[in-house]
Amino acid sequence: MVFKSNNSNNAVSIYDNDMKLLQRVPLSFMPDRTINVDFVAYSDHCWLIYEYQKKSIVHSAAVKLDGNAQVIGQPIELDTTQIGFANSNKIYTVVASEDKQRIMVFKINSKNSHNFLFTTLLFNSNMESIDRHRLYLAMEDKNELFTDFYLDNEGQLEFAKYERSGGNDYVMHVQVVSKAPSADSFSVKDLGIGERILDEIKMKVDNNNKRYILSGFYFKQRRGNVEGLYAAIWDKATDSKIAEKETPFSDELRASAKSSDANLKSAFNDYYIKNIITKRDGGYLMVCEAEYTTNRGNPYNRWDYYGSPYGYGYPYGYGYYNPYSPWNRYGPYGNATRFHAEDIMVLSFDRESNIQWNSVIPKTQYDDDNDLLISHQLVNTGGELHFLFNQYERRNLLLNDQSISPEGHVTRYPTLRNLDRGYDFMPRHGKQISSSETIIPCFNRNYLCFAKANF
Numbered sequence: 001m002v003f004k005s006n007n008s009n010n011a012v013s014i015y016d017n018d019m020k021l022l023q024r025v026p027l028s029f030m031p032d033r034t035i036n037v038d039f040v041a042y043s044d045h046c047w048l049i050y051e052y053q054k055k056s057i058v059h060s061a062a063v064k065l066d067g068n069a070q071v072i073g074q075p076i077e078l079d080t081t082q083i084g085f086a087n088s089n090k091i092y093t094v095v096a097s098e099d100k101q102r103i104m105v106f107k108i109n110s111k112n113s114h115n116f117l118f119t120t121l122l123f124n125s126n127m128e129s130i131d132r133h134r135l136y137l138a139m140e141d142k143n144e145l146f147t148d149f150y151l152d153n154e155g156q157l158e159f160a161k162y163e164r165s166g167g168n169d170y171v172m173h174v175q176v177v178s179k180a181p182s183a184d185s186f187s188v189k190d191l192g193i194g195e196r197i198l199d200e201i202k203m204k205v206d207n208n209n210k211r212y213i214l215s216g217f218y219f220k221q222r223r224g225n226v227e228g229l230y231a232a233i234w235d236k237a238t239d240s241k242i243a244e245k246e247t248p249f250s251d252e253l254r255a256s257a258k259s260s261d262a263n264l265k266s267a268f269n270d271y272y273i274k275n276i277i278t279k280r281d282g283g284y285l286m287v288c289e290a291e292y293t294t295n296r297g298n299p300y301n302r303w304d305y306y307g308s309p310y311g312y313g314y315p316y317g318y319g320y321y322n323p324y325s326p327w328n329r330y331g332p333y334g335n336a337t338r339f340h341a342e343d344i345m346v347l348s349f350d351r352e353s354n355i356q357w358n359s360v361i362p363k364t365q366y367d368d369d370n371d372l373l374i375s376h377q378l379v380n381t382g383g384e385l386h387f388l389f390n391q392y393e394r395r396n397l398l399l400n401d402q403s404i405s406p407e408g409h410v411t412r413y414p415t416l417r418n419l420d421r422g423y424d425f426m427p428r429h430g431k432q433i434s435s436s437e438t439i440i441p442c443f444n445r446n447y448l449c450f451a452k453a454n455f
Contacts, residue, residue, distance in 0.1 A: 157179040171200060
């Protein structure tokens with residue numbers, strides 16, 4: 001099932017196992033002014049959670065669809081917000097737990113820049129209401145930002161709040177923010193990074209061990225070179241930090257990570273954390289990728305924006321909080337920007353955040369004015385981590401597949417079969433749909449197509 005919205009024309013296209021189009025089902029129940037759509041998929045149905053505006057009211061609603069995109073039951077209105085003006089930015093954010101048994105819809109009113117008002121609505125897998133709260137979160141500084149929002153399997157909302165010195169410089173004053181399902185206030189605890197200079201904070205929920213992993217690169221001085229990786233383990237039961245560790249990068253690791261024109265000290269300066277994958281024993285894998293942009297006389301680096309050039313920042317503005325504010329792709333003065341995506345580094349850590357092994361998948365990619373065809377898609381098949389990315393082979397852009405085993409061994413597979421010429425794949429926008437399958441969007445002339453890769 002592929003959802004498409006074009007000029008308020010919403011429909012789902014249904015494909016068979018051979019990617020042949022079976023039917024296109026219009027979603028006539030969706031209003032014209034649909035602002036945002038989210039899906040939570042299950043084995044035989046999915047919830048379509050959509051946001052739309054009618055007059056001065058923004059509505060959040062949900063509807064259940066079967067495998068043929070047919071509506072089951074009636075649409076359910078979840079919440080409404082009166083804003084009094086035409087709005088094209090999303091107000092509501094949807095997060096689901098890893099087992100999809102808990103779904104949360106929430107909004108943030110940031111009209112008072114010093115005291116944000118959260119409205120949280122927690123549902124079970126049948127979209128039956130479990131909990132609803134309105135609660136405040138103090139924002140002490142205009143440079144305070146949020147990480148991504150996460151919902152654990154028990155319905156607890158978790159994220160981190162931090163301050164950036166000077167607006168887009170290093171991270172300071174990191175706090176872990178939690179909201180238990182029945183709590184009517186936030187639990188806000190200081191992470192205690194001390195005088196450390198961190199680049200950014202990434203969070204991952206470890207549902208198996210009921211804890212949270214917070215990590216980021218650190219520096220010895222402002223605007224210095226990346227020295228290593230900082231990791232902290234936050235225990236859910238005690239709502240406290242139970243471990244933290246700094247892992248300085250050795251010269252051997254830097255030598256394997258650096259590009260041909262970089263020195264050892266700056267080897268990790270273009271790397272960003274892309275994924276954190278938890279293990280059952282409490283260990284985890286960290287996937288990092290080298291990304292940067294260049295511009296005519298105006299090179300961009302990690303100091304000129306919030307985090308990765310392909311990610312999103314979390315600044316806030318007047319009114320309702322919009323957590324997705326895309327970074328300016330065209331640099332200063334509208335000059336063309338060249339996007340680069342290079343080597344992928346995978347680091348394995350044990351339960352105590354001690355490094356076990358590291359592996360590198362070498363690649364060199366770039367494109368002008370857009371990043372659609374570069375970077376990679378990660379496909380986790382259980383026994384291996386597959387990395388799909390484009391590389392030029394004799395002037396033809398071909399989709400490559402390299403994998404990493406649980407022991408850190410890299411395998412380069414032959415070029416995927418059935419790669420017809422004329423199709424340009426966009427692996428970074430792919431979506432894994434099962435333990436061994438992924439759907440990858442691609443271009444063919446001026447047409448958007450979808451390919452299925454089966455491992």
